[in-house]
Amino acid sequence: MSVSPQPHLSSNPQLVHLLADHILASPQQRITFADYMDWVLYHPQHGYYSRYAEKIGAQGDFVTSPHMGRDFGELLAVQMVQLWHHLDRPQPFHLLEMGAGQGLLAHDVLRYLADHHPDCFQVLEYGIVEKSPALIAEQRQRLGAIASSGTVRWYTWDQIPSQSLVGCCFSNELVDAFPVHLVETQQQQLREVYVTLGPSTDDLPQFVEQLGDLSSDRLCTYFETLGIDITHAPYPDGYRTEVNLVAQDWLHTVAQRLQRGYLLTIDYGYTAQRYYAPTRTGGTLQCYYHHAHHSDPYRYIGQQDLTAHVNFTDLERHGETVGLSKLGFTQQGLLLMALGLGDRLALLSNPATVPDVQTLFQRREALHALMNPMGLGNFGVLIQSKGLTDVERQQPLQGLHHPPL
Numbered sequence: 001m002s003v004s005p006q007p008h009l010s011s012n013p014q015l016v017h018l019l020a021d022h023i024l025a026s027p028q029q030r031i032t033f034a035d036y037m038d039w040v041l042y043h044p045q046h047g048y049y050s051r052y053a054e055k056i057g058a059q060g061d062f063v064t065s066p067h068m069g070r071d072f073g074e075l076l077a078v079q080m081v082q083l084w085h086h087l088d089r090p091q092p093f094h095l096l097e098m099g100a101g102q103g104l105l106a107h108d109v110l111r112y113l114a115d116h117h118p119d120c121f122q123v124l125e126y127g128i129v130e131k132s133p134a135l136i137a138e139q140r141q142r143l144g145a146i147a148s149s150g151t152v153r154w155y156t157w158d159q160i161p162s163q164s165l166v167g168c169c170f171s172n173e174l175v176d177a178f179p180v181h182l183v184e185t186q187q188q189q190l191r192e193v194y195v196t197l198g199p200s201t202d203d204l205p206q207f208v209e210q211l212g213d214l215s216s217d218r219l220c221t222y223f224e225t226l227g228i229d230i231t232h233a234p235y236p237d238g239y240r241t242e243v244n245l246v247a248q249d250w251l252h253t254v255a256q257r258l259q260r261g262y263l264l265t266i267d268y269g270y271t272a273q274r275y276y277a278p279t280r281t282g283g284t285l286q287c288y289y290h291h292a293h294h295s296d297p298y299r300y301i302g303q304q305d306l307t308a309h310v311n312f313t314d315l316e317r318h319g320e321t322v323g324l325s326k327l328g329f330t331q332q333g334l335l336l337m338a339l340g341l342g343d344r345l346a347l348l349s350n351p352a353t354v355p356d357v358q359t360l361f362q363r364r365e366a367l368h369a370l371m372n373p374m375g376l377g378n379f380g381v382l383i384q385s386k387g388l389t390d391v392e393r394q395q396p397l398q399g400l401h402h403p404p405l
C-alpha cells in the first residue's frame with residue numbers, strides 16, 4: 001500500500017465524502033483507479049467536467065485546438081465536405097461529434113458549412129454525444145440559433161439506433177479523457193491499482209492505493225493482443241502504466257451505430273511500442289490544474305483534469321475487430337496543412353485580407369500553434385471507415401494527402 005503523497009489541497013469535500021461512501025460500499029472496500037477517475041471527472045454533480053465548464057480555455061486549466069480560433073473547425077469542415085462527396089452526397093449526412101466540450105468546434109464547422117457549402121449544410125444532421133450536463137448546457141447556449149433550426153441535436157448512445165448513421169463520427173481530445181485502469185508489475189505479475197481509504201488525518205477521508213488482482217481478464221488480453229509483455233525484462237519491476245478499456249467499448253459502440261462512413265479521432269498519443277516503452281516507467285497519466293501539470297491524482301479532487309495519452313495502435317487493432325478499417329494515420333499539423341492551413345497563412349501576408357495588425361498577429365500565432373510539431377501539431381489523427389465499397393475506400397482523402405516537403 002502506498003499513501004498518496006499529498007492530502008486534499010482544495011479538493012471538493014462533498015465529492016471526497018461521496019467517494020469514501022462509494023468505496024466503503026464496494027467489494028473489499030476498494031475501487032479500481034478507472035472507477036475513481038470516472039467519479040472525479042464525471043460524477044453528475046461534483047465531477048470536474050460536471051461543474052467546471054469554464055475551466056476549459058485560456059482562463060481555465062487547459063486549451064484545445066478549437067480554442068485557437070475558427071481555423072481548426074473550418075479546416076476539418078473542408079475534409080467533411082469531401083467525405084460527403086465520397087459517400088455520394090447522402091441525405092441526410094450525419095456528423096456526430098463526441099465529447100464536444102464547450103461547442104466551439106461544432107460552432108466553427110457548422111458556420112463554415114452554412115456559409116461555404118449550403119448544399120451540404122442543408123442535408124446535414126449534426127449530432128452531439130456529450131457526457132457532462134454542464135457542457136451540454138454551454139453547447140446549447142453557444143449553438144443557439146443553429147441548434148434551434150433543428151440541424152443540431154443532442155443524443156445519448158441509447159437514442160441512436162443501430163446502423164443508423166451515414167457520415168462521419170469524430171472527436172477531438174475525447175479518448176484521452178476516458179477513465180483508465182492503472183496496472184503495475186510486481187514480481188513478474190501484472191497487478192491492478194485500486195483506490196481505498198487510508199487513515200484519516202484531518203476531517204476529510206484520505207485515499208490510498210493498493211495493488212490487487214486484475215479486475216478484468218481484458219487487462220491481460222489487452223497486452224497479449226499488442227504482443228507486449230511488461231512483466232519481464234527489459235521492463236523493471238514496479239513498471240506502472242494505464243489501460244484504456246473504455247476506448248475499446250467506445251469503438252464498439254461507434255461501429256455499431258455507423259452504417260456507412262468514417263470515424264476521425266484526433267488526440268495526443270503514441271503507438272503501442274512508444275506508449276509501453278520500457279523506459280516509460282510511470283505511464284502517461286497527467287493532472288491539469290491552472291495550466292500546470294503534475295502526476296498526483298489525489299490532489300484537487302474534482303477540481304483538476306486527469307488525462308492519459310491514447311494508444312493509437314489499440315484503436316487501430318481493436319477497430320478492425322469491430323468492423324472499422326484503418327484508412328490512414330497522420331499528425332494534426334500535416335492534416336491541417338493538407339486541408340489548406342498553409343494557404344491561410346499565405347493569405348495573412350496580404351494586408352488587404354487582414355483588418356488590423358492585432359488580428360494578423362493573433363491569427364498567425366493560432367495557425368502556427370495548430371501545426372506546432374512540439375505541441376498541437378504533433379497530435380495523432382486516425383481515420384477509420386466502415387461499410388464502404390472497395391472503390392470508396394480507395395478514394396484519396398485530402399487530409400491524408402501530404403504534398404512533398
Ligand SMILES: C[S@@+](CC[C@H](N)C(=O)[O-])C[C@H]1O[C@@H](n2cnc3c(N)ncnc32)[C@H](O)[C@@H]1O
Nearest residue numbers: 049064099100101129130131132172173174177
Ligand atoms: C478534453 S475535453 C475536449 C473537449 C472538446 N472536444 C475540445 O476539443 O475542446 C473532453 C470532452 O469529452 C467529454 N466526454 C468524456 N467522456 C465522454 C463520453 N464517454 N461520452 C461523451 N463525452 C465524453 C467531456 O465531458 C468533454 O466534453
